Amino acid sequence: QVQLVESGGGLVQAGGSLRLSCAASGIDFSMNDMGWYRQAPGKQRELVADITRRGSTNYADSVKGRFTISRDNAKNTVFLQMNSLKPEDTAVYYCMTVDRFRPYWGQGTQVTVSS
Numbered sequence: 001q002v003q004l005v006e007s008g009g010g011l012v013q014a015g016g017s018l019r020l021s022c023a024a025s026g027i028d029f030s031m032n033d034m035g036w037y038r039q040a041p042g043k044q045r046e047l048v049a050d051i052t053r054r055g056s057t058n059y060a061d062s063v064k065g066r067f068t069i070s071r072d073n074a075k076n077t078v079f080l081q082m083n084s085l086k087p088e089d090t091a092v093y094y095c096m097t098v099d100r101f102r103p104y105w106g107q108g109t110q111v112t113v114s115s
Contacts, residue, residue, distance in 0.1 A: 002026040002104045004095045009109030012085055016113070020080040022095030022106055029076040032099060036069060036080045038091035038111075048093070049080060063089075085113045 008020040020036065035050035049059045049069040057069050068081040078095060090113050095106040 002097075002099055004097065004104055004106035006093065006095050006106045006109040009093060009111045011112045011114065014085060014087055014113055014115050016085050017081070017083045018085065018111060020082065020093055020109060020111075022078045022080075024076045024078070024095075024097065027097065027099045027104075030073040032097045034069075034071060034078040035096045036078070037094045037096055038089075039094070039108075040088075040091040043091075045094070051078065082111070085111075087113045087115045089113050 003025045005023045006020060008018060010018060012018055031053050033050060033052045036048040037045050038048050039045040047060055048063055049057065049067055051057050051069045051071055059067060066082065066084045071078045090111060092108040092110050094108045097104050
């Protein structure tokens with residue numbers, strides 16, 4: 001059974017930082033690409049960043065230079081370090097992977113950035 005469990009969200013002032021974590025189980029983590037998505041109220045879910053099994057990364061233009069995705073294969077965990085947060089980063093953040101052609105999502109963690 002594949003499970004993705006996010007943590008680390010919260011309320012932060014603009015300019016602050018948060019570090020999200022996503023612990024994975026039920027997959028061969030080191031062989032899976034992993035991604036972070038977010039969904040703000042009234043908006044579609046969008047890709048924030050992803051990281052391949054080899055460690056190559058990709059970022060949405062809106063977060064380049066502020067967010068960093070990383071992974072620890074020994075701990076089956078992917079991270080999202082978020083710096084210089086802006087009110088427009090407020091959203092529910094989801095961890096996602098595809099395993100055996102099927103997408104899996106975590107339950108999400110709320111990030112709220114106050115101005």
